[in-house]
Amino acid sequence: xxTTSTAFLEALIEAGVSHIFANFxxxxxxxxxxxxxxxxxxxxxxxxxxxxxxxxxMSAAQGFAQVSGKAQAVVVHVECGTQALAGAVHNAAKxxxxxxxxxxxxxxxxxxxxxxxxxxxxQWIQDVHDQRGIVRGYMKYDNEIRTGRNVKQLVHRAMxxxxxxxxxxxxxxxxxxxxxxxxxxxxxxDPEAWRPLGSQALPEAAIGSIxxxxxxxxxxxxVTSYVGRNPAAVPELVKFCESLxxxxxxSVPNAMNFPHDHPLYLGNQWNEPRQNEALAEADVILVVDxxxxxxxxxxxxxxxxxxxxxDVDPLKQAMPLWYIGAKHAFRTDAATAFAQLNAALAxxxxxxxxxxxxxxxxxxxxxxxxxxxxxxxxxxxxLITPEFVTAIVRRHIDDETIVLNExxxxxxxxxxxxxxTRPGSIFTSGGGSLGWNGGxxxxxxxxxxxxxxxxxxxxxxxxxxxxxxxxxxxxKYQTPFLQxxxxxxGWKAPRFSALGVHPDGYAARANDIDxxxxxxxxxxxxxxxxxxxxxxxxxRPEEVEAAVAEAFDIVRNKGRSAVLDVWLSHx
Numbered sequence: 001x002x003t004t005s006t007a008f009l010e011a012l013i014e015a016g017v018s019h020i021f022a023n024f025x026x027x028x029x030x031x032x033x034x035x036x037x038x039x040x041x042x043x044x045x046x047x048x049x050x051x052x053x054x055x056x057x058m059s060a061a062q063g064f065a066q067v068s069g070k071a072q073a074v075v076v077h078v079e080c081g082t083q084a085l086a087g088a089v090h091n092a093a094k095x096x097x098x099x100x101x102x103x104x105x106x107x108x109x110x111x112x113x114x115x116x117x118x119x120x121x122x123q124w125i126q127d128v129h130d131q132r133g134i135v136r137g138y139m140k141y142d143n144e145i146r147t148g149r150n151v152k153q154l155v156h157r158a159m160x161x162x163x164x165x166x167x168x169x170x171x172x173x174x175x176x177x178x179x180x181x182x183x184x185x186x187x188x189x190d191p192e193a194w195r196p197l198g199s200q201a202l203p204e205a206a207i208g209s210i211x212x213x214x215x216x217x218x219x220x221x222x223v224t225s226y227v228g229r230n231p232a233a234v235p236e237l238v239k240f241c242e243s244l245x246x247x248x249x250x251s252v253p254n255a256m257n258f259p260h261d262h263p264l265y266l267g268n269q270w271n272e273p274r275q276n277e278a279l280a281e282a283d284v285i286l287v288v289d290x291x292x293x294x295x296x297x298x299x300x301x302x303x304x305x306x307x308x309x310x311d312v313d314p315l316k317q318a319m320p321l322w323y324i325g326a327k328h329a330f331r332t333d334a335a336t337a338f339a340q341l342n343a344a345l346a347x348x349x350x351x352x353x354x355x356x357x358x359x360x361x362x363x364x365x366x367x368x369x370x371x372x373x374x375x376x377x378x379x380x381x382x383l384i385t386p387e388f389v390t391a392i393v394r395r396h397i398d399d400e401t402i403v404l405n406e407x408x409x410x411x412x413x414x415x416x417x418x419x420x421t422r423p424g425s426i427f428t429s430g431g432g433s434l435g436w437n438g439g440x441x442x443x444x445x446x447x448x449x450x451x452x453x454x455x456x457x458x459x460x461x462x463x464x465x466x467x468x469x470x471x472x473x474x475x476k477y478q479t480p481f482l483q484x485x486x487x488x489x490g491w492k493a494p495r496f497s498a499l500g501v502h503p504d505g506y507a508a509r510a511n512d513i514d515x516x517x518x519x520x521x522x523x524x525x526x527x528x529x530x531x532x533x534x535x536x537x538x539x540r541p542e543e544v545e546a547a548v549a550e551a552f553d554i555v556r557n558k559g560r561s562a563v564l565d566v567w568l569s570h571x
Contacts, residue, residue: 002185004148004179007151012155019047020074021057021073022051022057023075023076030180031179049442050473053084054086055466058088058099059091060442063436066427073101076103082101087431090431096166096226098159101170104179106118116176132171136171140161141162147178148183166313200331221246222247222248227255227288236334239338243342243345247278249278256421256425260415266278268416270412282302283304286310288309293324306327312331314326373419381541389484389544393548402453404444407458408461410486434458434460435463452556459486460517471561533563538564544566
């Protein structure tokens with residue numbers, strides 16, 4: 001038998017998919033049979049990773065794509081499994097992660113007219129009007145497989161959308177009868193005809209206008225959030241800023257965009273209710289790859305500052321409300337654009353005196369910032385601070401470490417005190433739905449098995465990550481990672497949000513606003529029970545160094561995951 005399911009698996013291999021993160025259901029007999037047949041015959045198919053929870057599986061596929069740049073497949077069960085992907089769909093869409101989702105669909109015959117016809121009661125219950133509509137608002141492309149005769153074209157078209165900038169998830173669905181369809185001959189296709197679109201360069205006139213604006217500036221500034229999603233863009237960005245003496249601010253960073261030890265690096269800003277000094281004094285601001293370069297109610301550029309915007313999606317087409325007042329905006333790939341700008345500067349260098357003056361100014365600010373951060377790492381007797389524990393974790397990482405940051409209210413602390421300098425060394429989900437870090441750690445480890453993977457997470461995001469599923473997967477598929485839970489016994493973010501709007505209201509005076517997890521679960525013990533992970537609760541500062549060293553040794557040398565439940569001050 002050569003079926004639609006057989007051709008579907010072949011198409012995944014042709015498209016470079018190495019893993020299927022699967023949560024199989026009653027709608028997948030054709031696919032399960034095709035997988036078993038391929039194994040029996042020794043034909044290549046993607047490795048199947050069983051995911052007891054769909055969000056964990058989708059997060060793993062996203063983590064794999066973030067580390068490798070290669071899209072993977074997620075298989076879920078009809079509309080129930082599609083909904084159970086939950087916020088991971090949002091994260092992949094907002095984080096621009098290429099992922100192919102395939103969902104089965106209830107059979108469309110009920111009297112045995114075709115192979116796969118309805119034979120279970122749930123197939124009536126799970127038949128909904130618009131299954132694709134559940135996720136359509138987050139997909140770059142969605143379609144239904146209606147015959148095996150063109151299944152490969154649909155798979156390759158979906159993957160072409162997923163991998164073309166701006167990248168993102170895609171969704172296909174197919175009913176049992178269609179996936180069981182027997183084909184007369186193998187489906188053949190030329191995958192080279194379905195390659196992603198090439199990178200878009202700056203228009204020639206834009207190069208001159210950008211360089212002229214910066215040359216005339218006294219305080220040029222570059223703001224970015226995710227240039228570093230493409231590690232190849234970082235060296236070009238650094239070279240460009242060094243050539244012109246441009247300071248760099250990260251706004252809500254999602255990756256390592258600029259080395260934190262560089263004298264032009266001025267820090268990162270998230271939701272802190274303060275005006276960013278570098279942003280306020282800048283007269284020319286180059287916004288590159290950023291969805292939220294600043295929050296106007298608390299921090300904004302000076303009146304009259306010239307704003308230039310470079311992005312593969314400068315219109316932010318998925319955001320109904322978005323504008324930054326850019327004088328010039330260009331749809332372009334950052335690595336390509338900075339290579340063009342650097343080539344132009346090589347022919348016509350900037351005036352050295354102006355560049356030196358800018359470097360001196362920004363260098364002083366950068367040095368002062370680093371000194372302030374170092375002072376915070378000393379800690380507080382009797383209390384574990386986020387800065388203290390993050391600095392200790394930093395001392396144990398090396399050039400073969402990948403850090404995943406889902407610290408939520410400790411997002412900036414983790415970025416500041418991990419102080420990463422290598423492209424591809426740190427990531428966030430890029431979205432706002434919590435629970436990405438656990439599954440993403442498994443995906444990252446599968447993509448880079450030689451690396452040490454460290455997930456730094458808040459206690460709320462730890463619970464959202466479905467640790468029982470995540471740590472079973474980590475043990476089953478030998479993807480050990482270190483997970484550090486920043487445990488403040490509750491949701492601190494909603495408390496901050498409430499106080500930000502009602503600083504003198506009833507919530508500000510209340511002892512309990514229903515965001516506490518006190519007493520908390522035994523977070524580390526959940527991982528131990530589910531996957532045999534090393535588990536340790538750390539409640540005193542003098543315990544942290546030994547606990548972190550032990551956990552790294554277990555992950556690196558003993559092949560087990562480790563979870564440290566680190567107690568911070570309460571909310």
